[in-house]
Amino acid sequence: xxxxxxxxxxxxxxxxxxxxxxxxxxxxxxxxxxxxxxxxxxxxxxxxxxxxxxxxxxxxxxxxxxxxxxxxxxxxxxxxxxxxxxxxxxxxxxxxxxxxxxxxxxxxxxxxxxxxxxxxxxxxxxxxxxxxxxxxxxxxxxxxxxxxxxxxxxxxxxxxxxxxxxxxxxxxxxxxxxxxxxxxxxxxxxxxxxxxxxxxxxxxxxxxxxxxxxxxxxxxxxxxxxxxxxxxxxxxxxxxxxxxxxxxxxxxxxxxxxxxxxxxxxxxxxxxxxxxxxxxxxxxxxxxxxxxxxxxxxxxxxxxxxxxxxxxxxxxxxxxxxxxxxxxxxxxxxxxxxxxxxxxxxxxxxxxxxxxxxxxxxxxxxxxxxxxxxxxxxxxxxxxxxxxxxxxxxxxxxxxxxxxxxxxxxxxxxxxxxxxxxxxxxxxxxxxxxxxxxxxxxxxxxxxxxxxxx
Numbered sequence: 103x104x105x106x107x108x109x110x111x112x113x114x115x116x117x118x119x120x121x122x123x124x125x126x127x128x129x130x131x132x133x134x135x136x137x138x139x140x141x142x143x144x145x146x147x148x149x150x151x152x153x154x155x156x157x158x159x160x161x162x163x164x165x166x167x168x169x170x171x172x173x174x175x176x177x178x179x180x181x182x183x184x185x186x187x188x189x190x191x192x193x194x195x196x197x198x199x200x201x202x203x204x205x206x207x208x209x210x211x212x213x214x215x216x217x218x219x220x221x222x223x224x225x226x227x228x229x230x231x232x233x234x235x236x237x238x239x240x241x242x243x244x245x246x247x248x249x250x251x252x253x254x255x256x257x258x259x260x261x262x263x264x265x266x267x268x269x270x271x272x273x274x275x276x277x278x279x280x281x282x283x284x285x286x287x288x289x290x291x292x293x294x295x296x297x298x299x300x301x302x303x304x305x306x307x308x309x310x311x312x313x314x315x316x317x318x319x320x321x322x323x324x325x326x327x328x329x330x331x332x333x334x335x336x337x338x339x340x341x342x343x344x345x346x347x348x349x350x351x352x353x354x355x356x357x358x359x360x361x362x363x364x365x366x367x368x369x370x371x372x373x374x375x376x377x378x379x380x381x382x383x384x385x386x387x388x389x390x391x392x393x394x395x396x397x398x399x400x401x402x403x404x405x406x407x408x409x410x411x412x413x414x415x416x417x418x419x420x421x422x423x424x425x426x427x428x429x430x431x432x433x434x435x436x437x438x439x440x441x442x443x444x445x446x447x448x449x450x451x452x453x454x455x456x457x458x459x460x461x462x463x464x465x466x467x468x469x470x471x472x473x474x475x476x477x478x479x480x481x482x483x484x485x486x487x488x489x490x491x492x493x494x495x496x497x498x499x500x501x502x503x504x505x506x507x508x509x510x511x512x513x514x515x516x517x518x519x520x521x522x523x524x525x526x527x528x529x530x531x532x533x534x535x536x537x538x539x540x541x542x543x544x545x546x547x548x549x550x551x552x553x554x555x556x
Contacts, residue, residue, distance in 0.1 A: 227252020322460025
């Protein structure tokens, strides 16, 4: 068994061509580009039991070689994935079911009749690969760079494969993110947390691609630094999956959800005070602000304007054709992997970062609740929109950690604040002002709100 650590980056044909001669790869290329034509047949049962167990089984032809491979889904965080992989070299172009024994086969499929496995989709592509190596400090990094161009085929359905795959062979996984971010500064490369197998399943059954990532596990004893990292990784990974799926099918709701992930990530970055000095996150906040300046107004306008919704897929394609989204995504992944926010913070910030979440969070929420001044906005509802950043800082922590609070009805508190946030976003008209007054009063009278202010 091998452990595969890699990152996949969606590209255009023009970008793939440019990568072959990119100075960074050219300088570190130790092998030259080697061309392989790969034909891959994926297998599953009619009920797609393997997909349900998060494994992929394929038979690959690489020149004269036949390779049977079983891959587990493993762990994937914002485009950087780790998976277990088993390879067997075969003599005949047919599955060798005897290889699929207890040493690799998932326990959850122990009762499966492997004779029910049948071809379900294929991926055929040309791979140009090279060994990229360089010295990083006192250690050596070796990465296999692969330029893949071809297609996924499921029945009559087809989707292009056009991507850069970077697989770590030696060194620190952080080097993958460093190399990817450096390339994305020059070329349009989009982190893509979806394997070729997942694309095949998505073509075979469009509803099979699961967008939802499991909510990050949080506890009252967890240090703030760890809780922040878990939520940020979750939001970043979710935003990347939503971007990929919206690119694929153009469903409006996915774009709205993508913008919401960015709003929550921006609020989270602004909530930590001295635990994350502003200088440490400046470039990320600026990147998010630029994205939100363009996409938040479109998401709001598209609520009531069909023309805005119809124009958005082409506008999003133009976004992905530039470097902004890919570079932001990879820079954020690198920042989180390095835990860059802990650098250069003072002793008080270090104490805050190490504080148990259950102790720190009530203080944050109390400060934000007091500064929100809801009594004022019951008198001046026209000014409520100025409090959007504060509302969003409250909401992101209530979204992920409200069950840790010793407050009555935390779900209701979260829901009523969400309603107030929606009214703050709504255009001002004769109905909006009294609605804002009423909702501010509702939040003000909640027992949970009053306890926060004590």
